[in-house]
Amino acid sequence: MDESEYLATYDARAFACPLVCVDGVLFTYHEHCLKVLLVRRSAHPDMGRWGLPGGFVDIQEDRTLEDTVLRKLREKTGVAPPYVEQLFTRGNAVRDKRGWSVTVCYTALIAYQECAANIESVSDARWVDVLVADGMNLAFDHREIISAARARLRQKAQYSIVPAYALPEKFTLPELQHVHEVLIGKSLQKKSFRRRIEQAELLEELAEKRSEGGRPATLYRMRDVAGTYTFIRNIGE
Amino acid sequence: MDESEYLATYDARAFACPLVCVDGVLFTYHEHCLKVLLVRRSAHPDMGRWGLPGGFVDIQEDRTLEDTVLRKLREKTGVAPPYVEQLFTRGNAVRDKRGWSVTVCYTALIAYQECAANIESVSDARWVDVLVADGMNLAFDHREIISAARARLRQKAQYSIVPAYALPEKFTLPELQHVHEVLIGKSLQKKSFRRRIEQAELLEELAEKRSEGGRPATLYRMRDVAGTYTFIRNIGE
DNA sequence: CCAATAGTGTCTATCAGACATTATCTA
DNA sequence: TAGATAATGTCTGATAGACACTATTGG
Numbered sequence: 001m002d003e004s005e006y007l008a009t010y011d012a013r014a015f016a017c018p019l020v021c022v023d024g025v026l027f028t029y030h031e032h033c034l035k036v037l038l039v040r041r042s043a044h045p046d047m048g049r050w051g052l053p054g055g056f057v058d059i060q061e062d063r064t065l066e067d068t069v070l071r072k073l074r075e076k077t078g079v080a081p082p083y084v085e086q087l088f089t090r091g092n093a094v095r096d097k098r099g100w101s102v103t104v105c106y107t108a109l110i111a112y113q114e115c116a117a118n119i120e121s122v123s124d125a126r127w128v129d130v131l132v133a134d135g136m137n138l139a140f141d142h143r144e145i146i147s148a149a150r151a152r153l154r155q156k157a158q159y160s161i162v163p164a165y166a167l168p169e170k171f172t173l174p175e176l177q178h179v180h181e182v183l184i185g186k187s188l189q190k191k192s193f194r195r196r197i198e199q200a201e202l203l204e205e206l207a208e209k210r211s212e213g214g215r216p217a218t219l220y221r222m223r224d225v226a227g228t229y230t231f232i233r234n235i236g237e
Numbered sequence: 238m239d240e241s242e243y244l245a246t247y248d249a250r251a252f253a254c255p256l257v258c259v260d261g262v263l264f265t266y267h268e269h270c271l272k273v274l275l276v277r278r279s280a281h282p283d284m285g286r287w288g289l290p291g292g293f294v295d296i297q298e299d300r301t302l303e304d305t306v307l308r309k310l311r312e313k314t315g316v317a318p319p320y321v322e323q324l325f326t327r328g329n330a331v332r333d334k335r336g337w338s339v340t341v342c343y344t345a346l347i348a349y350q351e352c353a354a355n356i357e358s359v360s361d362a363r364w365v366d367v368l369v370a371d372g373m374n375l376a377f378d379h380r381e382i383i384s385a386a387r388a389r390l391r392q393k394a395q396y397s398i399v400p401a402y403a404l405p406e407k408f409t410l411p412e413l414q415h416v417h418e419v420l421i422g423k424s425l426q427k428k429s430f431r432r433r434i435e436q437a438e439l440l441e442e443l444a445e446k447r448s449e450g451g452r453p454a455t456l457y458r459m460r461d462v463a464g465t466y467t468f469i470r471n472i473g474e
Numbered sequence: 475c476c477a478a479t480a481g482t483g484t485c486t487a488t489c490a491g492a493c494a495t496t497a498t499c500t501a
Numbered sequence: 502t503a504g505a506t507a508a509t510g511t512c513t514g515a516t517a518g519a520c521a522c523t524a525t526t527g528g
Contacts, residue, residue, distance in 0.1 A: 001281075003281050003283075003284065003334075010335050015293065016296050016297075017255075017256060017257050017293070017294070017296070018254075018257045018294055018296060019254060020254050020255045020328070044238075056252065057254070057255055057328070057337070057339075059253050059254070059255060059336070059337040060253075062330075063329060063330050063331075064328065064329040064330070065326065065328040065329070065339065086326065088323055088326075089323065089326040089341045090302070091301065091302040091341065092302070093296065093299075093300050093301070094300075098247050099247075100294070100296040102257055102294075102339070102341070104326045104328065104339070172480085173480085173481090174479080174480070174481095188518095189517075189518055189519065189520085190480085190481075191481085191482075191483090191517090191518080191519085191520085192516085192517050192518060192519090194481075194482090195516080195517080196516080196517080199516090209480095211479090211525095211527085212478090212480095213477090213479060213526080213527075214477080214478040214480065214525075214526060215478080215479050215480040215524060215526050216479090216480075216525070216526060217479080217480055217481090218480085218481090231516095232470065232471040232474045232490095232515095232516090233469060233470040233471070233489090233490095233515090233516065233517070234469040234470070235517070235518095236517095237469045237517090409507085410507085410508090411507070411508095425491095426490075426491055426492065426493090427507085427508080428490090428491085428492085428493090428508085428509075428510090428511095429489085429490050429491065429492090431508075432490080433489080433490080436489090446499095446507095448498095448499060448500080448506090449499095449506065449507095450499080450500070450504090450505055450506060451498075451499060451500080451504080451505035451506025452497060452498035452499050452505080452507040452508075453498070453499060453506090453507080454506080454507055454508090455507085455508090468489095469489095469517095470488090470489065470490070470516090470517095471490090472490070473490095474490090
């Protein structure tokens, strides 16, 4: 039998295969806290519980796994987040009561304002403080997945400015520093923080300033390279 | 309908699902080169081509995805590698001619001696220099997967001593340094290399030495913590 | 003026890079 | 002794930490 014959007669359903779904851990920064997007499950299993936005791959609709996670996030937020990165994949016989299941997990970041209107208008999706989420009884293994996403993002806060994607397009350095501080879990030296960002030329200084009770802070915007830049030395250790 | 009713009547095959397989990128270090384990495909599709060890998840046999990759690697090498880490997951409609497919990829490291006998005894598995593999026409998207695994391992060589898992239990510092040099693609200062490993107390110095034409080199063994330790500053930048 | 927040100056500590020097083996 | 490889000494440079200082706003 040659390959074309083999393919013509191949039946993908002949062998039992795991269920394949995708989950998105979408973070934002709002009111000095890191928040994660949770949705209330409207179907079995774990109906009524809160969990991560996600669902099965639709092999008709989606061309890639990224398509799936973007589709799921857009359903809840109305937009595509500016930062989406694969976290890891978990697959085992027990995580889903329906049977052997695999979930490909993504970490995503977005500005709060970018989708606040969409989320406030629906009752089945909510921003939840990560500290609160950590104490909730979430669906499946979603609590562990959120923990792992936070841990990874914490690492990134030490050697990149990826967390800037959790802020609006224009932001101040003290704001960005505070996002990093919340992620890392300790306060940072503002001098060190500014110095490395300036030296790597990661941000574009804007003419505008923003006042917050004291001296107005300069607004910045990320340069194109900023999302992929990694420092050779960690901050906050 | 309550959850138990739902689960009792749930049919996992009712919805078309991607094929789920696992691929392992097993590296070793031998004769001053980084090698990757390739196997010759004995079945369609891409029959006859070389590719990564891997295959479908067996939902009867495997409890987790790690079980699957370990099973596949053991089939080819006879042993379980001391280092296995998930790399990423690729899933799309086109990578496998049989249809929408997802592959969960793992990077693994092992000492050459650990499985040389097993691999030499079979003709369908072979260690291939990564530079050679990069020029081969491999099955599926396996060439890209190997590239990504190398890139990730290269990063790890800069801030950890994970590459030590590609060596036997006992090894010398110049040996380890050379593995890092091959991965990073440039020579390193031996003083810098030794200094950071000594300071972090990652290795246990053994009484034995090994001679290689000049002054004998001290043998070392990894401490338990050494595999997870990360330096706060990169080497070789 | 004071309080608050933004931003700078400058010293120190740590650690990688560079490279000369010493140590220990074999032929 | 010469050649080879292992290991150390020591200086320099880059960059994070610490913290005092100045700058710019509102009240």
